[in-house]
Amino acid sequence: MTAINWNKETAAHLYRRAAFGATAAELETAVSDGLEGAVDRLVDYSAISNAALDNRIASMHLVLKQPNPQTLPDNVRLWLARMIYTARPFEERMTFFWHNHFATSWAKVGETQLMRDQNDLFRRYAVGNFRRLCVEVAHDPAMLVWLDNETNIKDHPNENFGRELLELFTLGRGSYEETDVKASSRAFTGWTNDRTVYPIVFEYRPEWHDDGQKTFLGQSGNLNGEDIIDIICTQPQHARWIAGKLFSYFAYDSPEPEVVDRFAQIFLDSDTTVQPVVRAILKSPEMYSPRAMWTKVKSPVEHVVMTCHMLEIDGEIISARDHLIQQGQLLYEPPDVSGWKGGLTWVTSAALLSRINFANTVAAVFEPLLFGIPPTGAEAVDLYLDRLGPVHVDSATRQALIDYVAPGGVLPGGVTLRIRMRGLAHMIISLPEWQII
């Protein structure tokens, strides 16, 4: 693997994958920081103040208490604002990763407060210790509702959580037997919610718990839920599962086994702490290899957040939530416990039209003077392609963009110039090349 050539291209790639795109100022800083400095700046965010974000959120007058129906959209507005305006984009990137990993939907949980508490849990543990995060998730009221563990009772165990914990959260199919699913489910019996208080809280009910002998992944005893997670976290397959998923999220899908093993070892060596693994992935040659660069489809959330962030929109785009619904990635409502399928499944005709129409809404409030207005159509196109990427297009596409902005080679004047520059931003964000990262 060759050395990493750190420049505007690779720095922008890092910011597309590990943040939500870079503005011109962010990109300049990242390039001059060098690879190590740029990655560390993203990953070591705990000392970075988010006061400006907090002020912005305070000024949004969000309604966050049910039963007001506004709590549902406002919960989504809150997280989108965090993603767009945070000074710690990596924190939101990882929170988003965990939301998709422990995919829980408001559609069944039905209480925004619980979803927000779970979201705060993911943010708190964004780059923290996985074992502790997993134990917290097993106690999380939203998860207990979502995967029915709140009614997992010893006489007739409910296997929903016990199974998905293994299949999706920690090990992956093929590394355990049905008997392990049964043992895991029995171990979590009695982990329920106290529904006599509002909002509901975790409660352990000893009379519901199965105290019998259980054998899980070859270890026997009167195992409880924490024992199950402890046993899982010592498994090499667990480290491979988590490291592989993190690597795929940032770099590329279906990584080579030896690449996964390298990062799995870092995960095991750090006692399942995430930060050293993600740091290593973001500094690895694989991260900047041709297999990684421009090979992923932007997810709808990435599309919405990057559009607002890179066009440096100050006001709020209220229709963002509608577009996320049309494109199938409403925050807090993944389709099922395996999360969003991602990749090429985002590429449907209806979803692309929704992206194009969202870009139209955003471009309508974009201020062209932020990017400047060059004297010719060709310079305008090159400037916008640079600011919104850099995006690389073939000469025919570049010419088509020039012909749109400046038919006959002449930029229009007056109010039409403004419309056309906004149209140019809209069109670049609508390009096939802008849908990939």
Added chain:
Amino acid sequence: MTLTRRAFVKGTIAGASLAFFPTRLAARALAAATGGKTLVIVQLIGGNDTLNTFIPYTDGRYRSARPALSIPDAQILQIDSQIGFHPAMTGLQELYHQRKFAFVTNVGFASLDRSHFRCQDVWSTASENPGSEPRGWLGRWADLYAPAAFSPVADVGVATSTPRGVAASRVLPTCLIDVETFDIKGDASNPDEASLFRSALRGIYQHPRAGGVADIVRETGALGFSAIDILHTLPPPSVVVDYAAPGRAVTPLGQSLRLAAQMIAGGNGTGVIWVTLDGFDTHRGQANGPSGGGSATGLHASLLGDLSSSLTAFQRDIEYRGLDDRVIVMGFSEFSRRVEENASLGTDHGKAGAVFMLGSPIRGGQWYGDPFDLGDLDEGDLKPRIDFRSVYATTIRDWLGGDPEPILGNAYENLGFIERGSRRRAVAH
């Protein structure tokens, strides 16, 4: 414009945008479509509980396995001396008696493993090693048999992602939720500028890229732009059939099927339409307890009620349009559920289940396969006795047209649930 074959293949939804292409060519392409036949797939996501759908009500073991969830005899919609339908399925019971509805029992595959995601992929790809098969079974059919001139595969009612069952390599499916949002908006205050924008963007999406993901996006976009032209000229939704239950709004499934009927009536050669109904993962609260209305009410009842009333409306819609000899519906779910109920008024993941078929060309009013055997279970689940690929093979051979073997990799039994040969009733077109 320059008309390349590639643009023609990828540039239309399923049929031809007559505005784009020479009329004679388009008409020939239409005539060569699937003989005007459409297969509608209804995917029940989450694992439908077969035993509370097609109920073996005379088997005492059904009641003993389900003290809380079994449906009381008096409420079951009996179809014969062995099986009755869930009380929410009145419309489908009627269609069964009209011989337009049938089901196949104990359907599954040897490696059913109770995983939603793997089992969905197996059903979609018709491969028990789905990781090695990127295309869906209907996508492979379309790649082999769809007329070269255009894609007859269009899936309707799924906007969020392409159903894996129709993923193909030569043809592309189109996804949408509704016609209203399916358009390119431009500068709202200036129609001329908006129109300039639209034509520039359409132009950019016309020429192929060097490859990679960007070109897949481009092709899909170009397809979508052409689909806009077709979809905005579809016949209107039915004014005769109301897809809404009395006093209710039309459900998303009803909306999808209503649009499917418009697509079929549009005559654009749409061969496959894929719609979904989610929510069948009823680990908990599958039915209400005795104090809450009893086992015939609750989550599963409302899902089956939606399924039954939406499908009944769809069948009536296409009958009124005189298209019912051209349409069949197949419904499946990734697995069925455990025979024994759990302590949460629910059921856990199971194995074999049932597939249903609907349509005038279906040999309905009967069911195919053995009775459910609750005395011979696999770890508490129904055993698969009919390979799901037999259902697919029958559908390919007797409906879509073509040889099932290269698509499914093996020969499978023909179950005979589709009427072959002459039409059953004269239809005016």
